Amino acid sequence: MATILELLVLLGYGYLVLKCPLALTAVTAILAISIMQVVNGIFQSIGSILCEAAFPHVTLVLVICSLMALAVIYFSYRYVIKTFRIRQSISTHYIGLLLLPILFILLVIQHIFMTYGSTIIVNSDGRRIFPNINDWGMLLIQVSAYFCLFAVVFAYRKLEDNFELQTQNALLEQQVNTQTHYMQEVQMRYDQTRAFRHDLKSHFMVLGSLIERTENQKAVAYLNKLDVAKNTFSFPCQTGNMVVDLLLSDKLGLAQQKGIKVECNMTIPSESIIDDMDLCIVFSNAIDNAINACEFVEEKESYIIISAVQKGRFFMIEIENSCNEGHKKGTGTGLGLKNIRAVAEKYNGAVSVDHEVENFKLNVLLLI
Numbered sequence: 001m002a003t004i005l006e007l008l009v010l011l012g013y014g015y016l017v018l019k020c021p022l023a024l025t026a027v028t029a030i031l032a033i034s035i036m037q038v039v040n041g042i043f044q045s046i047g048s049i050l051c052e053a054a055f056p057h058v059t060l061v062l063v064i065c066s067l068m069a070l071a072v073i074y075f076s077y078r079y080v081i082k083t084f085r086i087r088q089s090i091s092t093h094y095i096g097l098l099l100l101p102i103l104f105i106l107l108v109i110q111h112i113f114m115t116y117g118s119t120i121i122v123n124s125d126g127r128r129i130f131p132n133i134n135d136w137g138m139l140l141i142q143v144s145a146y147f148c149l150f151a152v153v154f155a156y157r158k159l160e161d162n163f164e165l166q167t168q169n170a171l172l173e174q175q176v177n178t179q180t181h182y183m184q185e186v187q188m189r190y191d192q193t194r195a196f197r198h199d200l201k202s203h204f205m206v207l208g209s210l211i212e213r214t215e216n217q218k219a220v221a222y223l224n225k226l227d228v229a230k231n232t233f234s235f236p237c238q239t240g241n242m243v244v245d246l247l248l249s250d251k252l253g254l255a256q257q258k259g260i261k262v263e264c265n266m267t268i269p270s271e272s273i274i275d276d277m278d279l280c281i282v283f284s285n286a287i288d289n290a291i292n293a294c295e296f297v298e299e300k301e302s303y304i305i306i307s308a309v310q311k312g313r314f315f316m317i318e319i320e321n322s323c324n325e326g327h328k329k330g331t332g333t334g335l336g337l338k339n340i341r342a343v344a345e346k347y348n349g350a351v352s353v354d355h356e357v358e359n360f361k362l363n364v365l366l367l368i
Contacts, residue, residue: 003110006033014364023106027099034106035076038146041109042068055301080153098156112138153359162306172339175217176277237264237306243276244268244283251287252304259299266308272315278343282317285336286362290321297322301358310368314349317364323355340364 002098007029014025047065050056050312210219237248268279287304294302305320337351341364344351354361 003033003037003106020189022101026242027102030099030102030106031153032077034102034109034146034149035074035080035146037076037106037109037113038142038149039073039076040138041112042146043072045142047163049135049139052327067293076150079150079205097159098152101152102149105149109142109145126136133242172335237266239264239266239308240270241268241276241279244279247280247283248287248306251284251291252306255287255291255294258295259302260294260304263303263305264307266306266317267310268308269310269315269368272310272366274315274347274366278346281339282343282364285339286317286319286364289362290319290360291337293321293323296324313367315366315368317366319362322358323360324358 004141010029010032011022011025014020014028018025020028043065047062050061050065050165159303164266175249207219207222210216210222237245237252241247248264255262268274283306287306290304294304303320304322308315308317310316337353341351344364344366346368349364349366351365352363354363
């Protein structure tokens with residue numbers, strides 16, 4: 001009954017006060033009580049072994065064992081808090097796997113306590129009369145239960161890390177597919193541009209013939225058609241890199257559709273060693289985050305400014321956007337900024353973030 005009451009108190013505090021999910025609250029409550037009871041059982045067995053040898057100083061031995069049990073419980077809790085990081089996204093999937101073995105260990109310990117109790121009866125010369133058990137065997141069971149608890153926690157942590165890696169890999173694969181699509185479209189536009197330039201001579205001949213015949217209206221109409229065709233091969237932001245131009249055309253076009261003011265002033269050095277895929281990762285993640293932040297700002301105040309400059313062997317990118325103080329940037333997965341940092345580390349660079357009340361700046365430094 002005491003254990004049930006302890007569980008109910010912890011469940012009520014976690015669920016009602018801390019607002020934790022019920023499954024998560026149940027696991028942490030059972031884990032906390034299991035650790036406490038297993039450690040107490042270990043030092044009860046140790047105290048029982050030492051009682052006969054230390055008789056008549058039994059009280060001192062039991063006090064020392066109790067203090068040592070408190071210390072071990074404290075450091076055990078510290079270890080669990082440090083390593084046992086349940087994320088909201090995974091707890092509902094696998095929390096049952098953790099609940100069952102911990103509950104089983106708690107029930108086994110409860111059965112031992114109910115069978116043998118926590119009272120030791122000795123005669124006048126210190127020999128134990130009750131309970132008649134093998135202390136060393138009981139100590140081995142308690143120690144095994146203690147390590148089983150942490151083995152379960154460790155296994156769950158690995159399962160959680162593996163689930164997170166799978167999620168990140170899925171997102172990365174999606175990004176790679178997106179970047180591959182951009183590169184394929186760049187190749188298509190490049191082929192179209194080559195075909196257009198190849199036909200320029202013929203277009204000039206047609207224009208010349210129309211002008212010679214003084215058919216000026218037809219010449220102007222034909223010239224307008226050529227101008228429209230030319231615009232289909234151009235990009236609103238000219239960086240010197242066709243892949244990035246196409247990416248920015250798509251992303252910034254989306255931002256403008258949402259009423260976000262866009263300014264782009266950058267040139268990517270052609271002699272750099274930066275891979276097109278890495279550039280796409282940096283700009284796509286940064287602009288996606290910027291657009292997401294601007295959606296929480298009034299339309300007339302929302303903006304995105306992209307600039308980049310080469311200084312010596314360094315290529316510096318700065319992306320600034322408006323933001324709302326009430327909007328928490330941590331609401332996403334955080335994977336975008338991780339990917340940007342990974343690219344910066346690949347080129348021995350660095351990433352810095354400056355988050356103020358109404359604007360957000362992301363600076364990326366790459367060694368080229």
